[in-house]
Amino acid sequence: MTTFKEIRGTAIQSVSSDPTNPETGQIWYNNTIGVLKGYQLVAASWASGGNLNVSRSDLAVTGPADSSALAVGGYTGSGYSDSTEKYNGSTWTASGNYPISIVSTGLFGSQTAAVAAGGEPAAAGYRSALVNSFNGSTWTSATSLPGNRSHGGALGTETAGLVIGGSPTYSPYVDTNTTLEYSAGSWSSGGNLSEAKAKIMSSGSGTQTAGLIAGGCTGGTGGQGALATSESYDGTSWTSSPNINTARSQAGSFGTQASMVIAGGQENVPSPGTILATTEAWNGSSWSASTNLPSTIKGSTNGAGSSGNGLRAGGYDGTNYLNSTQEFTGAFLSAKKITTS
DSSP, rough: OOOHHHHHHOEEESSSSSSSSOOOOEEEEEETTTTTEEEEEOOEEEEEEOOSSOOOOOOOOSSSSTTTTEOOOOOOOHHHHHHHHEESSSSSEEEEOOEEEEEEEOEOOOOSSSSOOOOOEEEEEEEEOEEEEEEESOOOOOOOSSSSBBBBBEEEEEEEEEEEEEBBBBTTBBBBOEEEEEEEEEEEEEOOOOOBSSOOOOOOTTTTEEEEEOOOESSSOOOOOOOOOOOEEEEOOOOEEEOOOOOSSSSSSOOOOHHHHHHHOOOSSSSOBOOOOOEEEEEEOEEEEOOOOOOOOOOOEEEETTTTTTEEEEOSSSBBOOEEEEEEEOOOEEEEEEOOO
């Protein structure tokens, strides 16, 4: 019979305690507890979190961690919402309402220090240049955008954020390739995207000098073509990165320039299109398939989390406007007991 030593070139060690820095695939016998163990990759997973108080899609979500997320606005199926909610890792709690009912605003920052920029107000028919800052309990008027826009990407901190692409006009639908940088309460122009696009997935926990976007659509928010392209930002210019595997818009996204996740979304446009459950993960150089969402879903703007752990909340499954939250745990290495039965 072939032995492990013959296969791997090493014998299984008998040790009194688990090694502190095992290698992937390493196997050992812990003689103190009498258990055979191995160091293996545990697959990424989605789990249900606490429900939003208001069911809605096209809401904006931000937060550097999935346990401290902030959600703003959205469409309930019967109207636009001004709801603001904060998440503590298990429960969403209503906070100070946004000054107006709005969908698809650009939101960046944290649960206690955030900026919401632009969006489509309840009086549908135009885009907004409205900007408000959040201190954890109330919204305060801030310097307006240089022009109206909604349905773009957003990332960064309260003092150094980006609003990316999106749609400046409602009718006719027109997208933009411009980037706006927010710093010290003022707006300035950043580098242009390679093409005009809207409904973009962005690395919400990325920074103004290290951001990543993926997917989206062209042809305005009516959407005439879902995109697979991704681009990275260095604080001055956008550079093309490898494409995602499935072109999509309106997906949930979270992470950093080095580690980002996109999930769900709509594969083909215009509506109704195919709503997705597929998830993809970025490792800094390539996109790969990850564990699917529990169900198909679209309509969450960005998400909260970084370094492979995050969430997406709300959305639309093709029939219902949702209040559900899905929490993502990225793949990780772990010492596991090995059984022969």
